[in-house]
Amino acid sequence: MAIRKQKIHKDSINLYRFIRLMLGKDISDRQIAQSWKMDEKNFHEFKEGKYPVPRLGKLAELASALKLDKYIICQVAEGVSAQKVYNLYKTDNHDGLIKLMSDxxxxxxxxxxxxxxxxxxxxxxxxxxxxxxxxxxxxxxxxxxxxxxxxxxxxxxxxxxxxxxxxxxxxxxxxxxxxxxxxxxxxxxxxxxxxxxxxxxxxxxxxxxxxxxxxxxxxxxxxxxxxxxxxxxxx
CATH class of the missing domain: 3.30.450.20 (PAS domain)
Known part of the structure; x- marks a missing residue:
């Protein structure tokens, strides 16, 4: 019997990358999971793309934890490049972010x-x-x-x-x-x-x-x- 491959949620991996870009490497995955009120096992699977992007309520909680507007988080959660959003945000390129949102x-x-x-x-x-x-x-x-x-x-x-x-x-x-x-x-x-x-x-x-x-x-x-x-x- 053929083994069915597990679906990889690329948007989850992208969102995790963004979280890491925002928080750096000093904060552990456990701390992130706790601040996001997410089960550690689910967070680990989310990190590896084995767990889908959480729904809007959880994304809003993440935005609050990162002190960001939820629409920035939603963009990344929907697949917009984590690196691109991070670069625009960190350089205060508001017009660039709005253009990215529009596209x-x-x-x-x-x-x-x-x-x-x-x-x-x-x-x-x-x-x-x-x-x-x-x-x-x-x-x-x-x-x-x-x-x-x-x-x-x-x-x-x-x-x-x-x-x-x-x-x-x-x-x-x-x-x-x-x-x-x-x-x-x-x-x-x-x-x-x-x-x-x-x-x-x-x-x-x-x-x-x-x-x-x-x-x-x-x-x-x-x-x-x-x-x-x-x-x-x-x-």
Missing amino acids: HLYKAHKSVTKQWGQYRDLFNNANDAIFLADAKTGEILNCNQEAEILLGRSRKEIVGMHQSQLHPLQKKDYYKKHFKSHVKMGKIVETGIQQVVRKDGTIVPILISSRVMKINGKKVIQGIFRDISGQKSRR
Whole structure:
């Protein structure tokens, strides 16, 4: 009988490399596992790529332990070169980090769109906020948990809103025009730095990648919003 090879999780190895780059060699794996509240055996397997990248909650804990924005950790966890992210971070190259986030967001959007019917879990557990809006009316039809966190609103509050209500009121006309333009283009569209407004009135800088698609025969526009406030705050 053939022995089945164990799957190697390259993203886990990449994330471990980043942790080591950030912490150096003086801290032991045991100390890292303890600070991350991870079982030592699981951490050892994670280090060797035998254990998958933990889910978002654990990544947020790691970001807190390393005193980093969670979106930097999420990038590395999704396969962006640990060395590249580390170099940009250590040289305070904020524009480079934002560009890296934008490029990776584009690739993530292609993946989510391509696999939509097969992997609904990608939508619900994505590291970025995702909104689905009626391409004709602009009404929000669905959103994921990260969208709730981004806006400080429940899904029940968000669904039914007009897409322009996600953004600052004084820029309502701009975002309506922006939305129609994206619908017309149809393909994946990336934007420069945009803004959303939280329920408490806080303005949050974001990157947006949007694409028109059909779900159950209905034409919708899917928008992936990446919070970059952690990068902007370092300027």
